[in-house]
Amino acid sequence: MALQIIAMGGGGFSMEPDNLALDRYVIQQTDKAQPRVCFLGQASSESQIYIINFYNAFNRLDCKASHLSLFQPHTADIEDFLCSQDIIYVGGGNTRSMLAVWREWGLDTILKTAGANGTVLAGISAGAICWHDYGLTDSIPGRISALKCLGYIEGTCSPHYDGEPERRPAYHEMVRSGEVPAGIALDDGAAVHYMDGERYAVVSSRPDAKGYWLEKQGDTVSETPLETRYLLPE
Known part of the structure; x- marks a missing residue:
């Protein structure tokens, strides 16, 4: 069973509440009529507004929605609960803080087990970079910095590539x-879909949103636009 990870640079229900094309794409990968979707909101300090918006969106998409709090967990068997989900959807926010909490609770290994058992792992911003070796984050105020992440996917990832002007020069200089x-850079509205660690597709909810591959060539950095499929809104 392939390990599926879908990393969104921006978009989805939290940024485009009237255009759920990326969220529909995630759901379609389960091949289930009413998939079980669990939201992890630790990057936003488990913001209640964020969680409510998640439920509003995924109930509209005819899913069995739930969320897992790590500050007030509803179960002692977190691994069993997460491994029973069809999709685990990670929200945006402070990646550094999120990963620290996850590691304390063992989610750094539990999530990989869930993915290996068929659960689709997805997320936006913090929920996109967390799966890679490294992510570009604004977790520390005032600058873009590199953060060691979970390492499920080789290389580096940056979200919001067209939405935050400091992202591109920072990424180029770090590479x-x-x-x-x-690694990969994702515009707001663009997502990369991995199968067993390999890039399977890049899709977008906005006509001009793209993914890009950045690598060092001599003393410079090449930035190659990736073929990106636009998902028509419903």
Whole structure:
């Protein structure tokens, strides 16, 4: 069974509540009429508004929605609960803090077990970079920095590539200097779909949103646009 990971640079229910094309794409990968979808909101300090917006969106999409709090968990058997889900959807926010909480609770290994058992792992922003070796994050105020992440996917990832002007020069400099390895950049509205660690597709909810591959070539960095399929809104 392939390990599926869908990383969104931006978009989805939290950024495009009237255009759920990326969320529908995630759901379609389960081949189930009413998939079980669990939201992890630790990056936003489990914001109640974020959680409510998740339920509103995924109930509209005819899913069996739930969320897991790590501050007030509803079960002692977190691994069993997460492994019973068809999709685990990770929200945006402070990636560094999220990963620290996850590691304390063992989610750094539990999520990989769930994915290996067929659960689709997905997320936006913090929920996109967390699966890679490294992510570009604004978790530390005032700058874009490199963060060691879970390492399920080789390389580096940056979200919001067209939405935050400081992202592109920071990513180029980090790759050029060798601070981070080559990797993918995702515009707001673009998502990369991995199968067993290999890039399977890049899709978007916005006509001009794309993914890009960045790698060092000599003393410079090449930025190659990736073939991106636009998902028509419903």
